[in-house]
Amino acid sequence: MGLATATPADPAPADTVRGRALRQALLLPLVGAAWWLAYARLAAAASWLTSAALGLSPRDPLGSAVEFFLYEAPKVLMLLTLVVFGVGIVRSFFTPERTRRVLAGRREGIGSVLAALLGVVTPFCSCSAVPLFIGFVTTGVPLGVTFSFLVSAPMVNEIALALLFGLFGWKVAALYAGTGLAIAVVSGLVIGRLHLESWVEPWVYRVKAGVGEPTEEALTWPGRVAAGREAVRDIVGRVWPYVLGGIAVGAGIHGYVPQDFMASFMGREAWWSVPLAVLIGIPLYSNAAGIIPIVQALLGKGAALGTVLAFMMSVIALSLPEMVILRKVLTVRLIAVFVAVVGTGILVVGYLFNFVL
Amino acid sequence: MEIKVLGPGCANCKRLYAETEKAVAQVGQPATITKVEAIEAIMAYGILRTPGLVIDEKVVASGRIPGASEIATMITTALAKA
Numbered sequence: 001m002g003l004a005t006a007t008p009a010d011p012a013p014a015d016t017v018r019g020r021a022l023r024q025a026l027l028l029p030l031v032g033a034a035w036w037l038a039y040a041r042l043a044a045a046a047s048w049l050t051s052a053a054l055g056l057s058p059r060d061p062l063g064s065a066v067e068f069f070l071y072e073a074p075k076v077l078m079l080l081t082l083v084v085f086g087v088g089i090v091r092s093f094f095t096p097e098r099t100r101r102v103l104a105g106r107r108e109g110i111g112s113v114l115a116a117l118l119g120v121v122t123p124f125c126s127c128s129a130v131p132l133f134i135g136f137v138t139t140g141v142p143l144g145v146t147f148s149f150l151v152s153a154p155m156v157n158e159i160a161l162a163l164l165f166g167l168f169g170w171k172v173a174a175l176y177a178g179t180g181l182a183i184a185v186v187s188g189l190v191i192g193r194l195h196l197e198s199w200v201e202p203w204v205y206r207v208k209a210g211v212g213e214p215t216e217e218a219l220t221w222p223g224r225v226a227a228g229r230e231a232v233r234d235i236v237g238r239v240w241p242y243v244l245g246g247i248a249v250g251a252g253i254h255g256y257v258p259q260d261f262m263a264s265f266m267g268r269e270a271w272w273s274v275p276l277a278v279l280i281g282i283p284l285y286s287n288a289a290g291i292i293p294i295v296q297a298l299l300g301k302g303a304a305l306g307t308v309l310a311f312m313m314s315v316i317a318l319s320l321p322e323m324v325i326l327r328k329v330l331t332v333r334l335i336a337v338f339v340a341v342v343g344t345g346i347l348v349v350g351y352l353f354n355f356v357l
Numbered sequence: 358m359e360i361k362v363l364g365p366g367c368a369n370c371k372r373l374y375a376e377t378e379k380a381v382a383q384v385g386q387p388a389t390i391t392k393v394e395a396i397e398a399i400m401a402y403g404i405l406r407t408p409g410l411v412i413d414e415k416v417v418a419s420g421r422i423p424g425a426s427e428i429a430t431m432i433t434t435a436l437a438k439a
Contacts, residue, residue, distance in 0.1 A: 096405040096420070127367040128406040128420065130396060135405040207400045328396065 020222040028225075039078055046071035065255025072247045072293060076166060077240060080289065081232055083162030088231025091123045092224040096132055103149070104140040108192045111145035116184035119152030120177075129322060133329050134204055143200070144192020151342055152184035155317040159239070160288035167296045175353075176309065183313075183345035190341050199334035242290035250297035257301050273307045274350035278343055281314025291315050306353030313346045358388040358436065363399045363409035363419075370408040373422045377410065380428035386436060 049070050050056050056063030099118045103111055124132070129150065136146040156177055165173040197205075219227070284291075295308050323335055330338070362377055364370025374392055381388045393399055393411075402411060406420025410428065412435045423431070 100405065123406075123420065125406075127365070127369065130365070131399060131407055132405050134396070134400050135403070138400075203397070207397050 017220050017222055021220070024222060024225055035078065035082065039075070042075050042078075043071055061255040063255075065251040068254045068297075069247055069251040072167075072250065072296075073244055076163060076243055076247060076289075076293065077236070079162050079166040080159065080239070080243065081236055083158050083165075084235045085228040085232050087121075087158035088228035089224050090121055091231070092219050092227040094118070094122045096122055096124070096128075096135075099149070100136055100139060100141060103136070103145055106142070106145060108142055108144050108189060111142060112148040112185045112188035112192070115141075115145045115148035115188060116152040116156075116181045119149045119184065120156045120158075120181075122149075122153065124153040127325070129325050130328050133326070134207055137200065138205065138207055142192055143197050144188040144190075146188075147191045147338065148184045148188025151187050151317060152181060154319070154322065155184070155313060156180040157288060157316075159235070160292065160312075160316065163288060163292040167292060168299075172305075176313075179309075179349045179352075180313065180317075183317075183342060183349065186345055187338075187341045191337065194337070196334055196337060199331045199337070201329050201331060204329050239289040243293065246290040246293040250293040253294070253297035254300060257297075259301060273304065274310050274347055274354065277307045277311035277350065278314040278318075278346050281311050282318045282339070282343075283320050284315045288312070288316055304354045306350040306355070309353055310346050310350030313349070314343070317342055317346070358386060358432070359413055360388050360390045360432075361393050361411040362390065363393045363402060363404065363411060364407045365396065365399070366394055367407070369422060373408040373410060376422060376425045377428055379425035380432060383425060383429045384432045384436075386432070388432070 046067050047058070050058060050063055050067040054063075054066065056066055058064050058067050099115075099122045102118065103115055106114065133146060133150065136149070137143055161173050161177060164176050291312055295312055299305065299308055318339055323339070326335060360377060360381070362370060362374045364373065370392070374390070377390055381390060399407065399409065402409060402416050404416060404419040408419075408422065409416060410418040410423070410431075412431060415435070417431045417435075
């Protein structure tokens with residue numbers, strides 16, 4: 001039982017870096033174990049709460065919806081917290097400045113692949129889309145490569161992957177990541193080949209963008225853990241209402257929509273379901289957190305996986321608000337090409353999944 | 358001392374501006390705080406992520422919102438170097 005009273009042998013004051021690192025090395029495994037224990041009990045707890053505590057039968061629509069919500073809501077939030085924390089730490093190793101240095105002057109083929117991969121791990125928020133775009137294209141990153149980054153960064157993000165993994169298993173998450181990256185790479189290559197530099201707003205290339213010196217000091221491990229915690233505070237703190245809202249809608253669909261209802265118009269037989277899903281996704285804006293629980297409920301009611309994935313990708317990657325932001329630096333023609341290329345990629349993925357699975 | 362907050366007007370830049378005001382009040386030294394919203398002016402500082410914080414023409418933070426006490430430390434460091 002010495003663990004509870006263990007203190008670092010080094011009598012250094014409590015907030016040296018070493019002291020903090022040691023405390024974290026002890027605390028984090030404990031927190032992790034507690035998380036795991038709670039997570040494993042969630043299904044049982046939800047079902048007990050619904051039937052024993054609330055007296056609802058899971059065979060009724062209401063009971064079914066409530067049990068769905070009580071299970072999925074804490075499960076998704078816990079998973080989200082874990083993944084955002086982990087990715088927050090990974091991202092402390094990457095910055096857009098470093099990414100830009102890696103990508104500047106690369107040839108298009110390898111550049112697009114690198115850009116798509118880096119888009120996953122580089123911190124990115126859509127308010128930064130404009131400075132990032134200008135900063136990239138004016139310092140030697142080819143236009144196509146920049147687009148690969150711009151497609152993969154919002155679409156293949158840790159929130160989407162965490163939720164897909166938690167709700168559907170690693171195979172679906174891996175498929176989403178793989179096809180998302182493929183779409184990013186191909187879109188970048190196609191746009192690069194079309195040589196549309198003249199369709200960027202002309203003033204962009206005239207901007208005298210300074211190349212700022214890197215402002216980050218080397219991070220220590222406690223600094224990285226702090227980055228992880230900050231990410232959780234920031235992202236989960238912002239996103240949890242959407243998650244709960246999405247799960248509530250999902251619970252409603254789960255409890256009240258008849259089985260196989262979705263199959264009639266989102267099922268594989270309806271060939272037009274995939275393009276329709278992509279079109280519906282464009283004006284919708286949601287971060288992955290809100291949409292995926294809805295997606296899960298739709299799937300449970302017979303919607304085809306390809307259609308549903310296409311819908312999800314369209315909502316996240318072809319977001320109207322982000323396009324409005326990018327209108328500052330891209331002409332409408334270029335935005336149209338961007339939507340067409342990425343939209344086609346999503347269509348292909350949707351059909352492929354419906355066909356193969 | 359001249360402090361600039363770079364950002365096109367999203368919620369994060371407004372938060373950074375508020376934290377900067379608090380920091381200047383904490384430090385107690387006279388300083389002008391300007392909000393720079395024009396994209397070309399922002400790009401001239403070479404940042405890739407908004408919001409950005411500039412003290413006496415030097416970029417001290419970009420893409421995050423340091424708290425008022427951290428900004429106050431940056432201000433005193435800059436004053437010491439001047």
